[in-house]
Amino acid sequence: MRLTAAALAMLLAGCSVSSTQERGAWRPMPIPGATEPSQVIANSAPSDWREIAPDNLMVMELPEGRVVIELAPGFAPVHVANVRAFARGGWWNGATIYRMQDNYVAQWGNGDAEVALPAGVVQRPPAEYERSLAGLQLLEIPYPDAYAGTVGYADGWPVAFDRAAGLAWLPHCYGTVGVGRDLAPDTGTGGELYAVIGHGPRHLDRNIANVGRVVEGMSLLSARPRGTGDLGFYQADRGETAVPIRRIRLASDMPAAERPRFEAMRTDTAAFNDYVRGRANRGGTFFNRPAGGVDICNAPVPVRRKS
Amino acid sequence: MRLTAAALAMLLAGCSVSSTQERGAWRPMPIPGATEPSQVIANSAPSDWREIAPDNLMVMELPEGRVVIELAPGFAPVHVANVRAFARGGWWNGATIYRMQDNYVAQWGNGDAEVALPAGVVQRPPAEYERSLAGLQLLEIPYPDAYAGTVGYADGWPVAFDRAAGLAWLPHCYGTVGVGRDLAPDTGTGGELYAVIGHGPRHLDRNIANVGRVVEGMSLLSARPRGTGDLGFYQADRGETAVPIRRIRLASDMPAAERPRFEAMRTDTAAFNDYVRGRANRGGTFFNRPAGGVDICNAPVPVRRKS
Numbered sequence: 001m002r003l004t005a006a007a008l009a010m011l012l013a014g015c016s017v018s019s020t021q022e023r024g025a026w027r028p029m030p031i032p033g034a035t036e037p038s039q040v041i042a043n044s045a046p047s048d049w050r051e052i053a054p055d056n057l058m059v060m061e062l063p064e065g066r067v068v069i070e071l072a073p074g075f076a077p078v079h080v081a082n083v084r085a086f087a088r089g090g091w092w093n094g095a096t097i098y099r100m101q102d103n104y105v106a107q108w109g110n111g112d113a114e115v116a117l118p119a120g121v122v123q124r125p126p127a128e129y130e131r132s133l134a135g136l137q138l139l140e141i142p143y144p145d146a147y148a149g150t151v152g153y154a155d156g157w158p159v160a161f162d163r164a165a166g167l168a169w170l171p172h173c174y175g176t177v178g179v180g181r182d183l184a185p186d187t188g189t190g191g192e193l194y195a196v197i198g199h200g201p202r203h204l205d206r207n208i209a210n211v212g213r214v215v216e217g218m219s220l221l222s223a224r225p226r227g228t229g230d231l232g233f234y235q236a237d238r239g240e241t242a243v244p245i246r247r248i249r250l251a252s253d254m255p256a257a258e259r260p261r262f263e264a265m266r267t268d269t270a271a272f273n274d275y276v277r278g279r280a281n282r283g284g285t286f287f288n289r290p291a292g293g294v295d296i297c298n299a300p301v302p303v304r305r306k307s
Numbered sequence: 308m309r310l311t312a313a314a315l316a317m318l319l320a321g322c323s324v325s326s327t328q329e330r331g332a333w334r335p336m337p338i339p340g341a342t343e344p345s346q347v348i349a350n351s352a353p354s355d356w357r358e359i360a361p362d363n364l365m366v367m368e369l370p371e372g373r374v375v376i377e378l379a380p381g382f383a384p385v386h387v388a389n390v391r392a393f394a395r396g397g398w399w400n401g402a403t404i405y406r407m408q409d410n411y412v413a414q415w416g417n418g419d420a421e422v423a424l425p426a427g428v429v430q431r432p433p434a435e436y437e438r439s440l441a442g443l444q445l446l447e448i449p450y451p452d453a454y455a456g457t458v459g460y461a462d463g464w465p466v467a468f469d470r471a472a473g474l475a476w477l478p479h480c481y482g483t484v485g486v487g488r489d490l491a492p493d494t495g496t497g498g499e500l501y502a503v504i505g506h507g508p509r510h511l512d513r514n515i516a517n518v519g520r521v522v523e524g525m526s527l528l529s530a531r532p533r534g535t536g537d538l539g540f541y542q543a544d545r546g547e548t549a550v551p552i553r554r555i556r557l558a559s560d561m562p563a564a565e566r567p568r569f570e571a572m573r574t575d576t577a578a579f580n581d582y583v584r585g586r587a588n589r590g591g592t593f594f595n596r597p598a599g600g601v602d603i604c605n606a607p608v609p610v611r612r613k614s
Contacts, residue, residue: 027456027469102526103481127595144451146600149334162334174410174506183592198529199481199506199605203589203598219409219533222505226526282510285490288434291510293453295602298506 026144028292034281040274041265041302048271049263050156051306057251057262058087058212060108062097062243067217068260069177069195070303074155075170076128076209079179082121082190083211087250089118091191096242097224101232103198106221107180108245109191117189127185128209130169133161137268138168141276143293147171147202151296153267153276157213158296160205170210173200173297177212197222200297215262215303261306275302333451335599341588347581348572348609355578356570357463358613364558364569365394365519367415369404369550374524375567376484376502377610381462382477383435383516386486389428389497390518394557396425398498403549404531408539410505413528414487415552416498424496434492435516437476440468444575445475448583450600454478454509458603460574460583464520465603467512477517480507480604484519504529507604522569522610568613582609 035043052070060067073080086092092109099107117123136154138161145151148160154168161168170176176196181188188209195214214221224243227234234240251259265272279299281290342350359377367374380387393399399416406414424430443461445468452458455467461475468475477483483503488495495516502521521528531550534541541547558566572579586606588597 025456026451027471028454100530102529129596143453144333144456145453146450146602147335147598149332164334185595200602202602202605203586203594205598206596207594222409223407223530223532225530279510287510287514288492289436289513291454291512295453295507295509298509 028143030290030292031277031281032283032290034278034283034290035274036282036284037275037278040271040278044265044271048266048269049306050266052215052262052264052303054252054254054259055084055250056212057215057260058083058248059251059254059260060092060217060248061246062220063246065217065220066260067195067220068215068262069212070215070262070264071212072157072170072210075131075157075168076179076211078122078125079128079188079190079209079211082125083193084250085118085120086189086191087248088253089120090247091115091118092245092248095245095248097221097245098227098242099194099231099233100197100224100226102226104196104201104232105194106197106224107192107194108243109180109193111192117191121189121191123189124186125189125209129185129206130167133163133166133168136168139267139272141294141296141299143280143295145296147205153272153301156264156267156301158299158301160296169206171200171296172196172202172204172208172210173213173300174198175214175218175300176200176210177214178204179209179211181208195221200295202297215264216260216305262303263306265302267301275299335450337597337599338584338588339590339597341585341590341597342581343589343591344582344585347578347585351572351578355573355576356613357573359522359569359571359610361559361561361566362391362557363519364522364567365390365555366558366561366567367399367524367555368553369527370553372524372527373567374502374527375522375569376519377522377569377571378519379464379477379517382438382464382475383486383518385429385432386435386495386497386516386518389432390500391557392425392427393496393498394555395560396427397554398422398425399552399555402552402555404528404552405534405549406501406538406540407504407531407533409533411503411508411539412501413504413531414499414501415550416487416500418499424498428496428498430496431493432496432516436492436513437474440470440473440475443475446574446579448601448603448606450587450602452603454512460579460608463571463574463608465606465608467603476513478507478603479503479509479511479515479517480520480607481505482521482525482607483507483517484521485511486516486518488515502528507602509604522571523567523612569610570613572609574608582606
């Protein structure tokens with residue numbers, strides 16, 4: 001096999017290796033005039049969206065309103081089955097948000113309280129921290145990632161993945177819902193959940209089972225006073241009150257009239273490609289310089305109420 | 308020049324080039340057993356820290372307490388000089404936090420109110436969105452970045468940079484303080500400031516003058532109710548009340564007894580290197596899998612009160 005020196009140089013130019021480990025010489029290439037993400041959404045067709053199944057929508061009722069979560073059974077099936085069993089069994093009715101750690105998580109459940117596990121809950125689910133790439137239609141995005149190397153979307157979710165290992169996982173982004181656990185990997189049932197309320201703590205990726213994302217009512221979690229205890233736990237002896245949860249139900253268990261309906265943008269369409277390109281190349285009247293790249297957590301899959 | 312097919316395949320495998328632009332094949336290489344960041348800090352020497360000059364510390368007094376900001380004159384000198392002039396002239400005494408946009412910013416100032424500019428304020432400062440690399444001692448970190456390609460630290464600050472262009476800039480991370488502006492680049496004086504309260508909106512990099520970061524009291528900004536108007540502006544006609552600011556002063560203008568003292572970790576030390584490596588390879592008793600990489604916004608420069 002022959003290559004000219006120039007051809008090899010070109011090949012290598014796309015692949016400069018740093019002194020400590022392989023790293024690409026990727027540099028952002030801004031695209032001026034990319035369509036604004038809001039415009040892409042406004043121009044999208046009904047077929048660019050998929051309705052979220054009621055069995056994958058979970059509604060948390062707080063004193064001030066609702067937080068709605070989409071579940072991701074494709075990424076953590078046993079944990080999501082548990083979450084559904086907890087919801088159906090009324091586990092969280094009367095539970096609390098007991099931890100608010102700034103730039104990190106809002107966490108809820110029954111904490112150390114002795115509450116009987118509902119029927120159907122698997123007590124020691126497997127560590128569903130990643131899944132096989134098999135069966136996923138990946139959209140890889142052309143921007144590097146400090147945690148996974150490659151990231152993109154699959155089946156309506158942001159994903160980080162490792163092609164060589166054949167694995168994919170949900171990254172920890174703002175609004176991601178994960179399963180709280182103790183130190184051992186198999187100690188999280190799904191009864192204690194958290195939502196990310198700060199910069200995506202991606203170091204948790206592959207160390208936690210992620211089960212979904214908040215699709216509405218995020219500020220009912222993010223805007224709460226922080227706990228002053230270690231790790232943001234509320235301290236009753238300092239007058240900090242855990243937030244009562246009225247109840248958490250699956251939309252599929254709600255009367256039809258109360259049931260919220262949401263749709264998420266499909267991630268396998270030309271419109272979604274345009275959306276990501278737009279997020280990576282903000283322009284319009286405000287931005288003087290499009291970035292030319294975007295962090296997976298800064299291009300969340302659009303979700304909206306379905307009328 | 309000859310290459311075996313296998314050698315070329317290896318070359319290409321380490322260098323997969325996307326259809327649209329060059330990208331390296333960086334993959335994270337976890338380092339098990341890296342020292343935990345908290346331990347690096349605990350083990351650090353006094354010489355690993357630098358005291359923040361009182362002229363670079365700005366204290367915002369809110370009804371519930373103080374927010375303390377470190378200014379970055381090395382990155383936006385004219386804007387920082389303006390910010391000091393606003394503080395000395397009492398511009399923010401009686402101003403408000405009038406915008407709280409979820410996963411984005413808390414913004415304060417006088418908004419559209421007619422308030423005379425203090426003496427010394429430059430009305431149309433240059434667009435200090437980036438600075439020359441000259442004179443900066445860069446610590447480049449070996450993890451890729453979706454926005455700048457290369458990132459690291461300089462003079463105690465996280466930086467994104469472009470060696471070819473000879474430019475560096477402060478990235479938008481959680482707690483970064485930037486200058487609000489109108490659509491034209493030279494319309495921000497520094498009188499209206501914001502702090503990032505969500506996932507780092509890095510698309511703002513090089514489109515805004517960043518002037519500092521919050522070093523204490525962040526949750527007094529992040530935990531506030533969000534505004535329901537467009538872009539999170541509080542809506543008085545919906546009963547949303549802008550948050551009164553008692554006053555904002557430079558520490559250097561405060562009586563010595565009231566003056567807070569802070570120190571930031573130096574970024575040119577072996578200890579800081581260990582800290583970043585630790586942030587990129589969390590281990591200890593909780594993490595089963597170190598990430599092997601870290602996003603610049605997830606390895607903030609440690610800052611602490613100086614006793």
